[in-house]
Amino acid sequence: MASFKILCVISILTHQLAFLANGMHCRKSLVPALYVFGDSSLDAGNNNNLNTPAKANVFPYGIDFNNCSTGRFNNGKTFADIIAISLGLPMPPPYLGVSEIERYQVATGINYASASCGILNSTGDGSCLSLDKQIEYFTSTVKNDLPRIIQSTTKLRHYLSKSIYLLSIGPNDYMLNYLKNNPMEPNNNLNPEQYANYLIEELASRIKRIYDLGARKFVINSIGPVGCIPAIVIRTPHSEYCNEEINQKVKPYSEKLPGKLHDLQTQLSGSLFINLDSYNFFMKIRNSPQIFGFSNVWDSCIQGAKPCENRKEYYFYDSAHSTEAATKIFAEECFSGTRLCFPYNIKRLVHAH
Template identity: 35%
Template structure:
């Protein structure tokens, strides 16, 4: 199915925007916003502890070197680009993002960020979501200087956008320490409602900046990652507190997106049920060819869930057998399963439509 999607994409959705010799846009631009699940190297350019720039990160990347991706290889945006037959986006802070490479799009994501500005404060210097949106506005000025204002607006309007935030607002904020400031301020249901209301403002700003096709991922099953099993689970089962956060957050996110689409009068925002996508292989890892969904490939302590993945960590010999690469992040193979659902999944996974349907719809528009 993915190859058919790629053919449809290349044959019917390609654009040709010209503004003088040597400046051509082929295909659809792709923009990425969010946290470490989708960061492809922006934090390498920052003085922060939220980095994946040392081995064994990147061990299965084509260069076999760390790139700033929190993965053994490719992450979700990379695989979406691969499936669609388009060049992967560069980190916005990369000095290589110049000239025609700007026309491919850009990745603004930064490990550690959340919806709220106080999420990830322990990492100090990260690109908070408001700053990511400011960079998006700056990006558009750079593209306008390259191909002209109207064509820059068209490029953004016809682009595909992916945004992944929310999990850190629980893992690296509300539940970061016992009796955190946010936990003292809000009971969990009220905190979830607050995060959702702030997320709505983020998405409205993204729409005001021209985004018209936005895939919005929910949180995964937060209590099931190896880090939380190591710290909170007594019996190897998912940690109840963080699971409750996921149970509350994800349906409210879909409801909020439905409301935004109604206000706009168009299916701008597409909900990706990444919670269920993860739960599928967490609850039945063998069905997906994994030997475990509890133990991280790279780490130390119970479930390899303590601390960071470092050159001194335990490292599994076959990453394809593990659902989790490090204490928080999926392996490339797990990411591929997730992207397949984004492309072709039923409405249980993608609401109101999957990416393949979007591509066909847009090719007829």
């Protein structure tokens, strides 16, 4: 089993390095790179290298990823993987999965996302890469690794300004912190409106740090209705329904985020922000699942230790994470559609100044 996992990792890294060997400026990609920050929704294997129960490097995770359990929390690719492919880039490798010797060779983007982490340092289950830590690693990438490939300061600045920065983080600040009354977080006594304001301000301060390093084009995910995930839904003998008490505590964050992103774009010269409205788009799918190809939007595809056979018909793969089929719908819609990402999609972001 251990040797099989090693082969999976080697296969992915070999693909990444082979892509780079063809020349960083000769590929037909839409942007220079995709940099990824977030939690388990985007983690591509960073937590494999940490002391934490939040890992997905065992079967049945990755069953549709060449049957490789790489650390992704679903059956196949993540949202970031699919966006990278759409941009003509290789899938960004996990930062902790690339050796220090090899990191400077990776100029098409890196994934810093870490399962169970959140915006706040007090959020997490065991060891994880807080958003602060992820930005610390990105700082090292910008200041130590990239200059070894892009030696011109002007070219490096251009490279960073044209790349895309994806952030999907925040649900754990509710599920593993606010809703659990984490004693390590003094702001958990705030009401939902106040907590949303606090959390968004904390996120904004970290976005500014990424901006100060040269980032200009951001895609920021909101927080979906966590009261609708299989681990939290309310079940009766004859029906299932979302826990609306929890949803109402989380919803203010998604309602307030677009306004904050607009403010940031006004304040940070040359910046561009896309808001990925996962809350409302998820509810569209929940209300009309058949239109999107789903027959089950309530249950986990994994039953016991086995995945369901009809994975493309399930929205959820485990008790909290979506299937690749659901993820693909979100990724394709955000990349070129009009119903999920605002004020425009990623394809337009690519060509924006």
